[in-house]
Amino acid sequence: MEVNKDIENEKKNLDGTKENLDDESELTVEELQEVIFKKEKELEEMNTRLLRLQADFVNYRKRTEKEKEGLVDYGIETIVCELLPILDNFERALDSEKNKEDGFYKGIEMIQHQLLDLLKNNGIEEIDALNTQFDPNYHHAVLMEESEDADEGTIVGVLQKGYKFKEKVIRPSMVRVAQ
Numbered sequence: 001m002e003v004n005k006d007i008e009n010e011k012k013n014l015d016g017t018k019e020n021l022d023d024e025s026e027l028t029v030e031e032l033q034e035v036i037f038k039k040e041k042e043l044e045e046m047n048t049r050l051l052r053l054q055a056d057f058v059n060y061r062k063r064t065e066k067e068k069e070g071l072v073d074y075g076i077e078t079i080v081c082e083l084l085p086i087l088d089n090f091e092r093a094l095d096s097e098k099n100k101e102d103g104f105y106k107g108i109e110m111i112q113h114q115l116l117d118l119l120k121n122n123g124i125e126e127i128d129a130l131n132t133q134f135d136p137n138y139h140h141a142v143l144m145e146e147s148e149d150a151d152e153g154t155i156v157g158v159l160q161k162g163y164k165f166k167e168k169v170i171r172p173s174m175v176r177v178a179q
Helices: 002-023 029-096 103-121
Strands: 124-126 139-145 155-160 163-165 168-171 173-178
Touching: 029 103, 029 163, 029 168, 103 124, 139 155
Parallel strands: 139 173
Antiparallel strands: 124 163, 155 173, 163 168
16 A cells, blocks of 8 residues: 555656756766666665565454454353353262163263363363372372372362363362372
């Protein structure tokens, strides 16, 4: 836009220079070389400005793509944080049912699997916790208990599952840790 205006102005200046040269045929070679040098310098400056403008545009496009991706990720994360308590309730309902062959149980189980698949397809992963070493970045220790079967610092029970999205912890696992 601005570059196009500058190019048009330069064309007019060149036309004016040509008319001046026609009118003043008495210019010396040195003066002509000086005019050519000035025009080459102006052309070089215009090329530099154009290259900078192109680089600015590429940087702008990259920045807006990154911002857009960040907004989408934030939206996914927000919705998932609201879905996790619902998923926990499905798990509690399934754990409390005694008749595992009941049609109602099977239906609830199918819904739970659909929710888990939906989360997995959108980059949400469950944090593995049971029988792993306690990591405060991924786990929230609620209880410390004596255990002969596990080494100190090993997670012996999961009270609430944790989830992460693109290596970012959305909710840490609430765990029991061996002492």
